[in-house]
Amino acid sequence: MSSETEIKLDLSDEATESLLGSHLLGEPTKILKQRSTYFDTRDRALWQEGYTLRIRKVGDARVQTVKATGPARSLFARSEWEAPIGEDEPVLDHTSPLIGKFGTKLKLEPVFDVLIERRQWDLEENGSRIEVVIDRGEIISGDRRFPIREAEIELKDGKISDLFVCARKIEGVAGFRFGMRSKAERGFALIEAQKQAFKAERVDLEPDMNAACAFQAIALSCVRQFRLNEDILLQKRNPEALHQARVALRRLRSAFSLFKMFIPGSEPERLKEELRWIAAVLGEARNVDVLLVKATNADIVSRLKAAKEAAYRDAIEALGSSRARALMLDLFEWLECGEYLSGMGSAKADIPSAQEFTVRVLDKQRKRIKKAGHNLMKVDDEHRHEVRKDAKKLRYTTEFFVSLFDNKRAARRHRKFLAAMEALQDDLGALNDLATGHEVLEKHGLAEHPARASVVSHADKEALIKKAQASVDDLLDAKRFWR
Numbered sequence: 001m002s003s004e005t006e007i008k009l010d011l012s013d014e015a016t017e018s019l020l021g022s023h024l025l026g027e028p029t030k031i032l033k034q035r036s037t038y039f040d041t042r043d044r045a046l047w048q049e050g051y052t053l054r055i056r057k058v059g060d061a062r063v064q065t066v067k068a069t070g071p072a073r074s075l076f077a078r079s080e081w082e083a084p085i086g087e088d089e090p091v092l093d094h095t096s097p098l099i100g101k102f103g104t105k106l107k108l109e110p111v112f113d114v115l116i117e118r119r120q121w122d123l124e125e126n127g128s129r130i131e132v133v134i135d136r137g138e139i140i141s142g143d144r145r146f147p148i149r150e151a152e153i154e155l156k157d158g159k160i161s162d163l164f165v166c167a168r169k170i171e172g173v174a175g176f177r178f179g180m181r182s183k184a185e186r187g188f189a190l191i192e193a194q195k196q197a198f199k200a201e202r203v204d205l206e207p208d209m210n211a212a213c214a215f216q217a218i219a220l221s222c223v224r225q226f227r228l229n230e231d232i233l234l235q236k237r238n239p240e241a242l243h244q245a246r247v248a249l250r251r252l253r254s255a256f257s258l259f260k261m262f263i264p265g266s267e268p269e270r271l272k273e274e275l276r277w278i279a280a281v282l283g284e285a286r287n288v289d290v291l292l293v294k295a296t297n298a299d300i301v302s303r304l305k306a307a308k309e310a311a312y313r314d315a316i317e318a319l320g321s322s323r324a325r326a327l328m329l330d331l332f333e334w335l336e337c338g339e340y341l342s343g344m345g346s347a348k349a350d351i352p353s354a355q356e357f358t359v360r361v362l363d364k365q366r367k368r369i370k371k372a373g374h375n376l377m378k379v380d381d382e383h384r385h386e387v388r389k390d391a392k393k394l395r396y397t398t399e400f401f402v403s404l405f406d407n408k409r410a411a412r413r414h415r416k417f418l419a420a421m422e423a424l425q426d427d428l429g430a431l432n433d434l435a436t437g438h439e440v441l442e443k444h445g446l447a448e449h450p451a452r453a454s455v456v457s458h459a460d461k462e463a464l465i466k467k468a469q470a471s472v473d474d475l476l477d478a479k480r481f482w483r
Helices: 013-019 098-101 160-175 185-190 211-236 239-258 264-292 298-320 322-337 339-345 354-372 381-400 408-443 461-477
Strands: 002-010 031-041 053-057 061-068 077-085 108-124 126-141 146-155
Touching: 002 160, 002 461, 013 126, 013 160, 013 408, 031 185, 108 160, 108 185, 126 160, 126 185, 126 264, 146 160, 146 185, 146 339, 160 298, 160 322, 211 298, 211 322, 211 339, 211 354, 239 381, 264 298, 264 322, 298 322, 354 381, 354 461, 381 408, 381 461, 408 461
Parallel strands: none
Antiparallel strands: 002 077, 002 146, 031 053, 031 108, 053 061, 061 077, 108 126, 126 146
């Protein structure tokens, strides 16, 4: 088994041509035509369990590669097993973990092919050996096609920080976005129903992780969720993708706050503020989307649609800006190379385990909800909004650390606790929509519209508060899965 550490860069056609036409990389060391065939069982058993198997053919040579697609502590590191083979059919033996995982009776069949022309450069950066490749081609499954335009920067020997030195040089001549999906993931997406949005994925933490390493895994998971939804948003302007992109940013900012004692310094605060900027721009479009769902008056619908078009245009422009690209570069580099990973000079023994930290944090957050949410009817909208924010933080923390409490009793308690959390968030969210809806209408010149009550009505506010109070009580009655 070996491990590859690489950065994937998604390129547009224009960026690909700009990079190839620049003098940054020089003449390629190799130009290869590759055909990779990916195999799986009919019910996709390998993919479901986090493995891929491909046979790559270059000329007459064939190499079989098994990769572990996850979980991984880093977005840029994956375990792989490679072996030369003589035929076009998979070989299942001791050179990979598949027999140990699935037994000897795996029935594999080809699922899709990846045809690419690969240009390769062998570079040195500050003493580190780095391989850069640019792939152009397509994924093919029957009559379905998906284009490939991407670069990969792989560390052969040296420091991961030098990968980012190389990435910044590429950014100087060709804009890119960090690639979150492997060719295998793109291939399986091609043959399955296309997702309209990506919800948060389970974060698989390991029992021996300390809190700083847990933060890295959690933060990278949030970034992945954001990038996957950003891609959909840029292509389709899908409201659910925009919503989930905002959720990812909120989760990430929540992680920064949750772990702030382990990530000191000015850089985390700067990054958090930049994330707040992106979230605010997306929030303008989200606010209009929320009202549009409720609107029935034709004039209001028409004017909100115009407002939505402008808000989405602003969001797309912000996501494509040099400021947003710089943020992603800085964020990825800091998450992968930041000094917080070595404890900022403190002994690692001073950093608690992720599990110990989780118990402490969840107890504190639950206590905060109990204190602030005991009488929602007698407090104002601002106070209820603070309870809503506390509830979000509790839910995110619950989701971040659930893998550390995976015995049957804890899993059963977690399901009930999360269901109570979701109900509370829905109720407090409905109240928040009432509180902010008028501001949104006013911003778009609709505050005095004759049909404004059809969009934002306070007639049922008291009932909503009572419902939210019942949800708070249900949450506090739910047994703590972390105890």
